Amino acid sequence: xxxxxxxxxxxxxxxxxxxxxxxxxxxxxxxxxxxxxxxxxxxxxxxxxxxxxxxxxxxxxxxxxxxxxxxxxxxxxxxxxxxxxxxxxxxxxxxxxxxxxxxxxxxxxxxxxxxxxxxxxxxxxxxxxxxxxxxxxxxxxxxxxxxxxxxxxxxxxxxxx
Numbered sequence: 001x002x003x004x005x006x007x008x009x010x011x012x013x014x015x016x017x018x019x020x021x022x023x024x025x026x027x028x029x030x031x032x033x034x035x036x037x038x039x040x041x042x043x044x045x046x047x048x049x050x051x052x053x054x055x056x057x058x059x060x061x062x063x064x065x066x067x068x069x070x071x072x073x074x075x076x077x078x079x080x081x082x083x084x085x086x087x088x089x090x091x092x093x094x095x096x097x098x099x100x101x102x103x104x105x106x107x108x109x110x111x112x113x114x115x116x117x118x119x120x121x122x123x124x125x126x127x128x129x130x131x132x133x134x135x136x137x138x139x140x141x142x143x144x145x146x147x148x149x150x151x152x153x154x155x156x157x158x159x160x161x
Contacts (some may be wrong), residue, residue, distance in 0.1 A: 009065035009096050011103050019055050021071045026051035029086040037122045041146035063103050065096045075100040080112035109160040121151040130155055
């Protein structure tokens with residue numbers, strides 16, 4: 001398998017008419033990345049549809065990456081934290097996550113010296129991505145993913161001066 005082409009997505013603030021596409025991206029991301037590692041959480045995730053609720057409530061704080069007019073990823077920055085970052089599974093390793101993180105880190109640098117995020121410990125791809133970008137593991141904490149116990153890793157990075 002050859003290298004995936006690096007894409008140059010256009011980044012923009014999310015709009016209200018993006019909510020369903022964002023909910024679908026969040027569902028797909030959870031089902032492909034998190035769900036297989038936390039199968040006990042699947043029934044509650046399906047019945048409660050938190051992706052739809054999150055997209056509907058928070059879309060105004062999201063930045064989206066578009067490729068060919070379709071949403072390929074999103075990032076949610078809240079204060080000095082990357083609250084959420086998701087990339088369409090078919091477009092991973094094409095530069096979309098990097099473009100979104102560049103945006104997030106710049107936005108945080110405008111308001112804080114240090115950025116933070118939490119990542120599930122079993123998400124090795126995300127951990128590697130963050131570490132390559134200079135993020136450092138600070139601590140591990142117990143968490144809950146729709147009723148199933150998980151371990152979270154809190155990471156930090158200096159982004160401002």
